Amino acid sequence: MEKILLFIFLxxxxxxxxxxxxSASHTGIDVTKGIISINxxxxxxxxxxxxxxxxxxxxxxxxxxxxxxxRKNLNVNFDSxxxxxxxxxxxxIVIGNSPTTCDVAGSKDFIAKLDTNGNLLYRGSVxxxxxxxYISDIIEYQDSTLYMISDSLLIIxxxxxxxxxxxxxxxxxxxxxxxxxNGHLLLNGKLNNALTNLEYDPVNFTVVxxxxxxxxxxxxxxxxxxxxxxxxxxxxxxxxxxxLGLISIGSGLVNSGIRISDFxxxxxxxxxxxxxxxxxxxxYGILDLSFNVLSASQPSYRRVKPTGISxxxxxxxxxxxxxxxxxxxxxxxxxxxxxxIDGGFNSKSDIGIVAMxxxxxxxxPSSYYYSLATNLDVVIKNFGADxxxxxxxxxxxxxxxxxxxxxxxxxxxxxxxxxxxxxxGRSEFSTFYVEPGKPAPMNTKTEICLFTTVPNSGNDIxxxxxxxxxxxxxxxxxxxxxxxxDESVSVFPNPFHSSxxxxxxxxxxxxxxxxxxxxxxxxxLIENQETEFNYENLPNGIYFLKIETEKxxxxxxxxxx
Numbered sequence: 001m002e003k004i005l006l007f008i009f010l011x012x013x014x015x016x017x018x019x020x021x022x023s024a025s026h027t028g029i030d031v032t033k034g035i036i037s038i039n040x041x042x043x044x045x046x047x048x049x050x051x052x053x054x055x056x057x058x059x060x061x062x063x064x065x066x067x068x069x070x071r072k073n074l075n076v077n078f079d080s081x082x083x084x085x086x087x088x089x090x091x092x093i094v095i096g097n098s099p100t101t102c103d104v105a106g107s108k109d110f111i112a113k114l115d116t117n118g119n120l121l122y123r124g125s126v127x128x129x130x131x132x133x134y135i136s137d138i139i140e141y142q143d144s145t146l147y148m149i150s151d152s153l154l155i156i157x158x159x160x161x162x163x164x165x166x167x168x169x170x171x172x173x174x175x176x177x178x179x180x181x182n183g184h185l186l187l188n189g190k191l192n193n194a195l196t197n198l199e200y201d202p203v204n205f206t207v208v209x210x211x212x213x214x215x216x217x218x219x220x221x222x223x224x225x226x227x228x229x230x231x232x233x234x235x236x237x238x239x240x241x242x243x244l245g246l247i248s249i250g251s252g253l254v255n256s257g258i259r260i261s262d263f264x265x266x267x268x269x270x271x272x273x274x275x276x277x278x279x280x281x282x283x284y285g286i287l288d289l290s291f292n293v294l295s296a297s298q299p300s301y302r303r304v305k306p307t308g309i310s311x312x313x314x315x316x317x318x319x320x321x322x323x324x325x326x327x328x329x330x331x332x333x334x335x336x337x338x339x340x341i342d343g344g345f346n347s348k349s350d351i352g353i354v355a356m357x358x359x360x361x362x363x364x365p366s367s368y369y370y371s372l373a374t375n376l377d378v379v380i381k382n383f384g385a386d387x388x389x390x391x392x393x394x395x396x397x398x399x400x401x402x403x404x405x406x407x408x409x410x411x412x413x414x415x416x417x418x419x420x421x422x423x424x425g426r427s428e429f430s431t432f433y434v435e436p437g438k439p440a441p442m443n444t445k446t447e448i449c450l451f452t453t454v455p456n457s458g459n460d461i462x463x464x465x466x467x468x469x470x471x472x473x474x475x476x477x478x479x480x481x482x483x484x485x486d487e488s489v490s491v492f493p494n495p496f497h498s499s500x501x502x503x504x505x506x507x508x509x510x511x512x513x514x515x516x517x518x519x520x521x522x523x524x525l526i527e528n529q530e531t532e533f534n535y536e537n538l539p540n541g542i543y544f545l546k547i548e549t550e551k552x553x554x555x556x557x558x559x560x561x
Contacts, residue, residue, distance in 0.1 A: 032320040032334045034084040035262075035308035036092070038116055040064040042310055042318040043092050045081045046071070046334055057081045057096050059114055062336055064314060072118040074110075082109075087140050087159065090116055095126070095138050095148070109135045111148070113161060122161040137177045139185075147202065149174040149187060154202070167205050171198060175233070178220030184208055186228065186244075188217040197244045211244040221265045227289055235259030235274060237291050250291040258283065262309045269294065271341070273306035273319045282306050284319060286341070295342065304335060315341055349455040350384030351391055352465035354419065356450060358472035360426070363444065372446055372474045376424040380452065382414040383465055389413050391455040393422065395429060395448065406450075429472075445471045488554065489547050495559035498536035504529050506549040514544050535560065 035044035046058040061069045074094065081096040092114045112123035126135050126148060135155075138148045144159040154169040154177075174189035185200040195216060199208040215232040222228050227247065228240040237250035237260055250260070260274040270287040282304045286294040304323040311317055321335040361374035382388050395406035406427055414420050429448050451467035453460065460466060488505045502508065507529055513522035521543070522533075538560050545556045 032322055032336075033081060033307045035310045035318055035320045036084055036086045037310040037312040037318060038086055038090050038092075040312050040314055040316075041069070041116065042312065042336075042338075043084065043086075043116075044308060044318075044320045044336065045084050045094065047081055057094065059084070059092060059094060059118065061116075061118060062318070062338070064312065064316065065338075068336075070118045072114060072120065074112055074120070074123065082135065083138055085138060085140060087113075088144055089159070091121065091159075092116070093138065093140070093146065095135050097134075111135075111138070111146075111157065111161060124161060126155065126157075127163065136174050136189075139177050139179050141179055141202065142183060147177060147179075147185065149177045149189075151189075154185075154200070156202075169198070169200060170207050171196065176217050176219060178222075178228075180228075181222055181226065182242075186220055188213070188215075188220075188230075197240065199244060209244060211240075213246070219262070221263070223265055223289055224267060225289075229263070229265060229270065229289070231260060231263060235261070237263065237270070237272070237287075239289065239291075248290055250287075261306045264309055264311055266311065271309060271311065271317060273309040275305045280304070282319075282321060284309070284317065284339075311341075317341055348385040348461070349388060350460055350462045350465070351380055351382050351388050351414065351452050351455045352462075353378055353450055353452060353468035354381045355379040356448075356468060356470055358448075358474075359423070361472050361474045363474040371428050372444075373426055373428045374424075374448075374472055374474070375426045376429075376448070376450070376472075378422050378424065378450060378468075379419050380414060380422060381419045382416050382455075383462065384455075385416055386456065387413060387415055388455045392453045393424065393450060394453055395424075395450050445473050447471050488551075489549070489556065491545065491556050491558055494556075495561045496535075497561060499532060499534040500558065501532050502530060502545075502547070504547065504549055506551045509548045509550060511548070512546040514546070515541070 032044055032046055035042055037043075040063070042062045044060055044062075046060055057074045058071045059074070060071045063069055074096075081094060083095050085093045087093055094112045094114070095109060096112075097109050108125040110123060111126050113121040115121060134150055135148045136150065138146060140159075141147050145164065146157040146159065148155045148157065149169060151171075151173045152168055153166045155166045156164045158164055169187060171187060171189035171191050172193070174187055176188045178186040180186050180199070183201075183203070185202050187198045187200055189196065189198070191198070191210070195213050196210055197213050197217075198210045200206070201208050215230070215236065215238050216234075217230045217238070218233050219231040220228060221230075226242050228242070228244070230238045230240065232238060235258075239247040239249075241247055257276050257278055258274055259277055260272050262274075263270050263272040265271075268289055270289070270291070272285050272287060273283065275282045280303045283296075283306070285296045288294055304321045306319050306321045308320045309317065317339055319337045321337065323335055356376050356378040359375040359377055361372070363372050378393065380391070380393075390409065390411045393406070393408050393410060406424065406429065408424065410422055412420055412422065429446075447469055448471075449467060449469040453466070489508075490501075490503045492501055492503075494500060502511070508526040508531070510525050511522065512520060512524075514520050521538075540560050543558050543560065545558050547554045547556065
């Protein structure tokens, strides 16, 4: 155990001059994956929930100081990304999945290209001659054509995004594709249910060679000496010779509990980003081609998992991460870190939420939705060693029908160890959906979760204390219905012991009985002006009876004693 911990200590590097994403669209369910660098700028993918039934892929751009220059929404509902690559003409290619509806029916894979300023050059569904295809990977070939692989096909597009041709590549399923220095393609997938590396000649459309392997591979690169370096889907580094023969496996990393997320090669070195799953500690390291550690050290970060790495023309490393809080671990936060190749991590900022309270929390109707609005009084604590002078407060709610954004900048001073109260201002924090014909909600409690980000426009070294969740009671301010005069409908006796009589001046269409938690207990058609109900087995308490007549609705409070 001591040897394992010593290896981890030697392998983890501290990331200097780090910068977290600081964006107006930052939410609590962000995921990052894939990053490229073009000149001094970096481009990466974000998967962000942006509103009610609205989620999509954003291509974000950061400058040499880590500041976000823009985010480009690819503008299709509920996208999910797969890969981002740079082209020879300094364009940006993205592939992903684009379901046609919120329930992901009829999903299609898409390809899109942007320029370095975020302008969309083209976007379309990836199709073969017969159908839409599910794409596993994409590369740009030597002549700038684009090669994509599905489970059965190699699909070729022009650099302008036009379909050119396709051919069966020979595998049963395909994981990844890479353009070798000799002009051939390297594919990894399954052939007759056995994992296989396959070298393919795209000019003559023939298989040059194939080798069985035990690795499902997600990425390839080739070093200057011709060694093929690869990353497995389980986080292992693997190397092959030009004949696809296995050279070495980075088993020491895996045996030490380290999972590599991404890597890049420069000359005879590998620059890797990964994490220790059990300790939830991110890592960055430099290795030689035999996977020996050349430099490393340990950060103080926790619950941060790198998902991509790139290097700018200024030899600056960029690492994107997805971080999670134990308060609501299913929801994640994006992070971007920039530092020199040999840099060290020096941030001391650490803030979080310790309490919150709703002020004047109300629920008002709008069509079939109820808007839940409040002003939250939030207690922020500085857990770190630096004085905090600014931060963002963000919201993700676990209740309600839609995801409503809240992202607000605060410029305040919080000394180390001190707390400060800030208010969100009155804002809609959730919505509550009511199906047609269902009873309108009474007062309801909804859980709201807030989290802090980017103290002092930098990284927060401890994500685990950023978030705080609490249930807020919202009071109904009105019901958007054609209300009748309350006296037009009578309920007697009230309170009642076992039964009550309902009588109306107009024909009663239906009644709905709910308890104080808005649980529907009875939903019954009447088609009469009066009727009697027996609720002898109903527990004693307060209930609400919604009576729908031919002229409108009435809401009656009834009591069983």
